[in-house]
Amino acid sequence: MSEEFVDAFRDAALAKRLAEELRSLQLERPLTIMHVCGTHEHAIARAGIRSFLPEGLRLVAGPGCPVCVCPARDIDLAVSAARREGFIVATFGDMFRVPATVSSLEEERASGRDVRVIYSPLDAVRLAREHPDREVVFVAVGFETTAGPIAASLLNEPPPNLTVIPSLRLIPPALRFLLDAGIGPVEGFLLPGHVSTVLGREGYSFLESEDGAHGVIAGFEPIDILNAVIELVGMALRAEAPRVVNQYTRVVSEQGNRKARELISSVFVETDSEWRGIGAIPRSGLVPGPGFAHLDAAGRHRLEPEVPPVDVRPGCLCHEVILGKTEPETCPLFGTACTPRRPHGPCMVSSEGTCMARYQYRPMKRKP
DSSP: OOHHHHHGGGOHHHHHHHHHHHHTOOOSSOEEEEEOOHHHHHHHHHHTGGGGOOTTEEEEEOSOOTTTTSOHHHHHHHHHHHTSTTEEEEEEGGGTTOOOSSOOHHHHHHTTOOEEEESSHHHHHHHHHHOTTSEEEEEEEEOHHHHHHHHHHHHSOOOTTEEEEEEEEOHHHHHHHHHHHTOSOEEEEEEOHHHHHHHTGGGGGGGGSTTOOEEEEOOSSHHHHHHHHHHHHHHHHTTOOOOEEEOOTTTOOSSOOHHHHHHHHHHEEEEEEEETTTEEEEEEEEEEOTTOGGGBHHHHHTOOOSSOOOSSOTTOOHHHHTTTSSOGGGSTTBTTTBOSSSOSSGGGTSTTOHHHHHHHTOOOOOOO
C-alpha cells in the first residue's frame, strides 16, 4: 500500500467537507454510536471528531482496549509468578504499569523481581530458550489480532520452561453482551479495523439479526471515521434493518484471515471469561485447549492470587467508561489523582485506553 494511497484518506479538504456534512445532520431523536477499538478512540480524540458531532449524537467508547478489560486476577497471577525464585515474567509494555489488587508488574521489577517487557510472543519463546534453567511466564493479553501470533508461537515447539497466563478476549461475544445487557440505546457500532482483518465482515453477521445493530468497519484516518459515522447515522435515520458495511476494504475482506482463525482454534478453546469491571461474558475468552493444557501457567505452577482480586479500585470509573456509560472527564480522579504518570485505573495506562487518549488530546488551558 503506497504512501500516496494512504495520504488520500488524510486529505484536509475532504475531511473538512465530511466534518461539515456530519455537523449539519438533523437528528429527529438522540443517537448513540459506540466504537470498540482503542486505536479508534485515539484517532477520534486526536482529530477532534467529537467537536463536529451534531446535537443529539454521542460517539462513545466501548470495551475495545484488551489491557483495560484484563481482570485484576490475571495480573495478580503474574505478580505471584514474579515473586517466585527462578521465574521470569514476560509482558507487553502496556501491561507493565497496570495496577492490580496489591501491586503491578512495574512495582515488582522495582523490588528486584525479574519482569521483562517484550514486543512479540517470539520474544517470550526466545527468553525461555536463553534461560533453560528458569521458568518463563508470558502474560498473553489481547484480542483476535494478537491471539493469532501467540497461537503460532505456541505451535512451533515452544521450550518446556515456557508457560502463559492467558488473558485473551474475543470481540463478537462482547458485542452480543452489550446488546443483550441493554446498557443503552446503541444504534450502531464503529467496528474495529485491526480485529476485522481476522474476522472479516462475515464475523459480524450476527449483528444483522432482528435484535442486532448496524455496524461499519472503518480504518483509522479521519476520513475513514467521518465516513463511518455518517453512514451509521444515515442507516439509523432511515430506519433500515440492521446491516454491517465494510468501509475498510483496502485491508479487510469478507472472510477475513482464515489462516489466523485456524491457528487460534488449533491452540485455544473458547471459555466464559471475566472482563474487568464488567463481569463474566459467555464464550468470550481463550484458554489452551486439549494438547496445550501444560502451557497454562496457573495450572502447572499452581499460581493463586495472594489476596482476593479487586477489579475496580475505589473512586475509579473505568468500568463505566468502557461501557459507554460515562465520559472520562466526568471522573473526579481524571487528570488529578489519575494521570499517565500515576494511573489509578487501567484506562489511563494503556496506549489504547480511553482515559489516556482523552488526557493526551485534552484541550490545553491558555494562560491569562
